[in-house]
Amino acid sequence: MQFKKFNLHPNVAAGVTAAGYVEPTPIQTQAIPVVMEGRDVMGLAQTGTGKTAAFALPILNRLMQGDRGHVRALVVAPTRELAEQIHESIVALGKQTRIRSVTVYGGVNINPQIDKLKRGVEVVVACPGRLLDHIGQGTIDLSRLEVLVLDEADQMFDMGFFPDIRRILKQLPPKRQTLLFSATMPDEIRKLAHEVLADPVTVQVGNTAPPVTVSHALYPVEQHLKTPLLLEILHHTDTESVLIFTRTKHRAKRLGEQLEKAGYKAASLQGNLSQNRRQAALDGFRDGTFQILVATDIAARGIDVSQVSHVFNYDIPDTAEAYVHRIGRTGRAAKSGDAFTLVTSEDGVMVRTIERKLNATIERRKVEGFDYTVPAPRKDIEFARPPRQPMPRRKPQEDKKISSHGGATHKPEGVKPHVPGRGAQPASSRTHVNRARRGN
Ligand code: AMP
Numbered sequence: 001m002q003f004k005k006f007n008l009h010p011n012v013a014a015g016v017t018a019a020g021y022v023e024p025t026p027i028q029t030q031a032i033p034v035v036m037e038g039r040d041v042m043g044l045a046q047t048g049t050g051k052t053a054a055f056a057l058p059i060l061n062r063l064m065q066g067d068r069g070h071v072r073a074l075v076v077a078p079t080r081e082l083a084e085q086i087h088e089s090i091v092a093l094g095k096q097t098r099i100r101s102v103t104v105y106g107g108v109n110i111n112p113q114i115d116k117l118k119r120g121v122e123v124v125v126a127c128p129g130r131l132l133d134h135i136g137q138g139t140i141d142l143s144r145l146e147v148l149v150l151d152e153a154d155q156m157f158d159m160g161f162f163p164d165i166r167r168i169l170k171q172l173p174p175k176r177q178t179l180l181f182s183a184t185m186p187d188e189i190r191k192l193a194h195e196v197l198a199d200p201v202t203v204q205v206g207n208t209a210p211p212v213t214v215s216h217a218l219y220p221v222e223q224h225l226k227t228p229l230l231l232e233i234l235h236h237t238d239t240e241s242v243l244i245f246t247r248t249k250h251r252a253k254r255l256g257e258q259l260e261k262a263g264y265k266a267a268s269l270q271g272n273l274s275q276n277r278r279q280a281a282l283d284g285f286r287d288g289t290f291q292i293l294v295a296t297d298i299a300a301r302g303i304d305v306s307q308v309s310h311v312f313n314y315d316i317p318d319t320a321e322a323y324v325h326r327i328g329r330t331g332r333a334a335k336s337g338d339a340f341t342l343v344t345s346e347d348g349v350m351v352r353t354i355e356r357k358l359n360a361t362i363e364r365r366k367v368e369g370f371d372y373t374v375p376a377p378r379k380d381i382e383f384a385r386p387p388r389q390p391m392p393r394r395k396p397q398e399d400k401k402i403s404s405h406g407g408a409t410h411k412p413e414g415v416k417p418h419v420p421g422r423g424a425q426p427a428s429s430r431t432h433v434n435r436a437r438r439g440n
Contacts, residue, residue: 046325103124
């Protein structure tokens with residue numbers, strides 16, 4: 001099947017050619033004709049399937065007719081990176097259309113956004129929080145909106161955005177076309193779909209199955225050997241771009257630094273960075289300045305880097321859905337990719353859950369020549385040792401180290417203090433959610 005069959009406006013078709021798309025992907029084949037008919041759509045597709053163009057092309061096509069200079073299409077997405085990516089796709093595909101798009105998200109100065117909105121745009125790609133700021137300040141006029149896209153709806157729910165979404169919906173003309181995209185269909189999404197879609201057509205591509213182009217492997221390892229094992233695997237693997245997921249922002253930052261120290265061109269992407277630095281990390285990863293990007297789930301959501309050859313789960317994700325999302329970053333648009341997961345003995349339950357989801361047993365791999373027997377640093381075995389003998393009397397200056405509880409701090413030389421569970425907040429925790437919200 002060719003794009004010609006859609007009868008896109010020649011200026012929109014020119015964008016498809018310029019992007020180098022030859023054949024539509026399955027989600028495009030299914031969604032483009034129904035969106036062009038003006039129908040509401042429930043799209044069940046994960047990122048990497050070509051869903052952005054599946055809604056962007058019909059929107060651009062529609063906007064070729066009618067007035068310019070006011071907001072006619074609104075795309076709401078969960079993260080700034082995804083919003084930026086959607087905007088870039090719209091700009092690239094709409095290069096010959098003179099249709100203007102603007103991104104609206106937090107963490108950056110609001111004034112340039114206000115200026116662009118004032119000058120007149122037809123498409124707004126927004127994160128919920130900042131969009132509500134504009135609505136509240138009266139700096140955006142959505143009264144003539146024709147098409148609404150809610151992208152990555154399940155992620156927006158996970159991030160606690162649904163109350164914001166409902167507030168936004170109240171500001172939109174009820175007579176409009178609505179497209180709702182989600183990788184999974186939990187009850188909350190079903191409920192939202194019921195509220196916002198009128199007589200929708202459901203289009204679905206392998207909604208919860210990972211891309212077939214990805215091969216999976218598990219690397220059992222003890223927690224303290226994860227970084228050396230990762231370095232060993234990287235050393236022996238032919239990789240292009242590598243995306244590594246950690247559970248916490250702290251660990252993403254630290255691992256990024258360790259990889260840099262080991263000689264890799266690596267950057268980390270996590271919510272504690274300023275928007276400029278997040279964008280620089282992402283741009284550097286896209287243009288090859290950085291070969292490795294270490295990221296948390298939220299920061300990496302929706303990242304499209306088609307040449308990602310390997311996804312590493314340094315920490316296993318909290319849910320099987322998150323696993324599917326993470327590995328959706330590789331094997332995109334029919335390229336093949338590998339998804340490697342480092343697992344500890346505590347990850348057994350999650351491994352089984354993921355295997356059930358994939359409906360397959362994932363291969364367990366051992367790295368030849370890697371010393372799996374290196375014991376944990378002493379701090380980790382301290383608890384297993386018999387009680388200490390009383391310490392010999394200390395020199396006077398050492399007495400300063402006596403803790404306020406009256407006990408001496410016994411720190412063997414060269415061993416860094418261990419802070420159990422430091423930064424080990426689950427990705428789904430409230431704090432995490434709230435920080436993500438503040439950024440938007
Ligand atoms: P998405 O799922 O929208 O994030 O798209 C994933 C990747 O597939 C992006 O790099 C797109 O540029 C690319 N892509 C989308 N549609 C096509 C197509 N018809 N042919 C080839 N690549 C495509």
